[in-house]
Amino acid sequence: MCRMARPRKPLLSRDRIVAAALALIDHEGLDAVSTRRLAAELGVSGPSLYNHFKVKDEILDAVADTVVGEVDLSVFDGDADWRTALMEWSRSYRAALAAHPNIVPFLARGPGRRAAGLSMANAVFGALVDAGWPPAQATRIGALMRYFVAGSALGSFARGFVDDADAYDPADYPRLGQAHLLAEHQQRVDEGAFETGLTALLDGLALQYEQLPSA
Known part of the structure; x- marks a missing residue:
């Protein structure tokens, strides 16, 4: 039986994008976050982010909600x-x-x-x-x-x-x-x-x- 090889990197998800954005914000500040930078950090193409978030502010909203969710x-x-x-x-x-x-x-x-x-x-x-x-x-x-x-x-x-x-x-x-x-x-x-x-x-x-x- 032929088995499909596992992907080398985890599949892109909202959680991975949010985690990467939060790490960038923590280390470099809000201005460091861009779809291009996030795509590079995640090892994906920029357009693939838009399957999960339409605009950058949606990513920041998700990051902010993740932090508030810790309260x-x-x-x-x-x-x-x-x-x-x-x-x-x-x-x-x-x-x-x-x-x-x-x-x-x-x-x-x-x-x-x-x-x-x-x-x-x-x-x-x-x-x-x-x-x-x-x-x-x-x-x-x-x-x-x-x-x-x-x-x-x-x-x-x-x-x-x-x-x-x-x-x-x-x-x-x-x-x-x-x-x-x-x-x-x-x-x-x-x-x-x-x-x-x-x-x-x-x-x-x-x-x-x-x-x-x-x-």
Whole structure:
């Protein structure tokens, strides 16, 4: 019996295209993604990509949805109160974005028609409304949390300072004598800043919640 030889490379699929695009974005940024570059990375002809995605933005949408799909929404399905749910969701959301910061500017456009993005928006908004927040305020809170988490994941405060004590002359910057040490403790500084801000935001919202007529 004559058997067909196995293809040397895996067949092209949406998952392979998305994985290749995400790898490019992670290593080189959004501008690195083009159908020509992706085809080269995958070892296929450019037109073959169009069997799975019509335009480049569809590929970026799929990448963005893959990243958002990493966010844990299960906390909204349990018995956690709205404050705890927002806290746990925010931590998971930041972790997903911090792992792929170069996609954040694209995600900032909003969920559009992306399934994972819409599911996340639905879960956050629904949890807040179910907890007694007025829909308009729930919308604003959802936006606020998204701004905060995305901003936290996009950059590093600690990385903004150089590892050179001479750059911070005490005569000019008397309060920055230890600034050159920040880069060495980047993760601790950035995660600590996120947790401080998250607690402050939620504490402030809790005070507003106590003043709601239905709370």
